[in-house]
Amino acid sequence: MRRGAEIALALPPESMKELDAARSPEFAGQSVAEDPVMFASARRIYRAGVVHWASANILHPGQPVPPYITPDMEHNARELARRGMAALMMSSARAVQTVAWRLWMQIAFQLTRDPSLLEELLDVSARSISAFIDANMLAMSAVVQEEREARQRDSHVERRELVTLILENGQVSAPSASNRLGYPLEQAHYGALIWSEAATPELHRLEEAAKALASSLSAPQPLIILAGPATLWVWCSGGTRVDRQYLEATLRTLPDVRIAMGSSGHGIDGFRRSHLEALTVQRVLGRLNAPAAVVSIEQIRLVALMTQDTKGARYFISQTLGELANASPTLQRSLRAFLQHGCNVTATADALHTHRNTLLRRLERAEALLPRPLADQRLDVGAALEVLAWTRPEADGTE
Incomplete structure (x- = not known):
């Protein structure tokens, strides 16, 4: 048991990725299924649970493992309770247990093929894993209950519930709702989500970003709704265009904070x-x-429409770009800019601050990697490069 726990602490990255991807079928179609904050937190929860259980069995093999409740677990439990999805917490835990048990069986068969020893090891470890997860879920149920009770008296929740009613197209009087929210609804708005995927998000950083968004619009105090431990819903009056340069400069001073508008x-x-x-x-x-x-x-x-079917989008990119899909980001960026500027070399070189001859060489190399001539598929290539551009950092100039 101790040796197996030692191996579990040193699982290869491929095995940890299997654990990261564990989820219950109930997640399909739910809003949390694409929430990057929830997923980042869930990955930390899964890994912390493995480390705690394995470490406990190294010290005391086969003995009951005490519950291990991390801040991430409490945050996720409270968020699911707020969304009325607390049942997903249990089904997700069981999905993780299934993957963890499969990985543990692989370890067990590495250690021994003796039937009696294997039977004893699997019996003890199965009861240990199940008891550990049950104890954690019991503790989390208490957190969920506490959150449900807090909702009834928390003013933040009341504001969120009013905003949720508006978002769900409920019958709301604009003047009354404006008065309760302290924000005029009968005006032009920009809506935004501001969040952090950090392990210990700092709410004041999110609020600073919300104020920066309002400043970038020369707007008065924004409406800020605490949507989760690491997420704000924000609205600002939208009579002018966003000053992107100012907003992006401010975000560079707020690590791990992101804005979707x-x-x-x-x-x-x-x-x-x-x-x-x-x-x-x-x-x-x-x-x-x-x-x-x-x-x-x-x-x-455009990318939102194209990636609704993620598998189909990946296939489209592969078939359209061929070897260019895995080439230097600089080559991809050069061809993308060329298409965006109507295949005008001079305009593209100016936009990229690149010498015309350098750009021509890059375009030639990029086109040589395509499976079909660019002239026959400009729209497809442009769309594929647009999706690919969002999955990589800015090109660093290397080829």
Whole structure:
């Protein structure tokens, strides 16, 4: 048992990725399925659980493992309770248990093939793993119950529930809701989601980003709704365009903070639509594991449509770009810019601050990697490069 626990502590990255990907079928179609904050937290929970259980069995093989409740576990339990999805917590735990048990069986068969020893090892470890997860879930149930009770008296929850009613197209009086929220609904709005995927998110950093968004629009105090331990819903009056340069410069001083923005819309309908657009942006970023810190719906609308079927999008990119899909980001960026500027070499070179001859060499190399001539598939190549661009950091100039 001790030797197996030692091996479990040193599982290869491939095995840990299997654990990271564990989820229950109930997650399919749920909003949490593409929430990058929830997924980042879940990955830390799964790995921490393995380390705790294995470490306990190294010290005391086969003995009961005490519950291990991390801040991430409490945050996720409370967030699922707020969303009315607490049952997903248990089903997710069982999905992780299934993967963990399969990995443990592989370890067990590495250690011995003696039937009696194997039977005893699997029996003891099965009861240990199950008891450990049951104890954790019992503790988490108490957290969920506490959160449900807190909702009834928490003013943040009341504001969130009113906003949720508006977002769900409920019957709401705009003047009354504006008064309760302290924010005029009968105006133009920009909706945004501001979040952090850090292990210990700092709420004041998210609030600073919300104020920076308002400043970038020359707007008064924004409406800020605490949507989760690491997520804010934000609305600002939207009479002007966002000062992207100012906003991006501010975000560089706030590590791990990210902003997804919708387009400007008027009244309650615009309030709702802009938020849903921002939510779409966040889900696309989570789906693609994109590194960008400030993204608007205008930038990613095409990508959102193309990546609804992630597997199909990957196949489209592979078939359209061929070897270019795995080539230098600089080559990809050069060809993408060339297509964006109407295949005008001079305009593209100016936009990229690159010498014309250097650009021509890069374009020639990029086109040589395509499976078919560029002239026969410009739209397809442009779309494929657009999706690919969101999955990589900015090119560093190397080829």
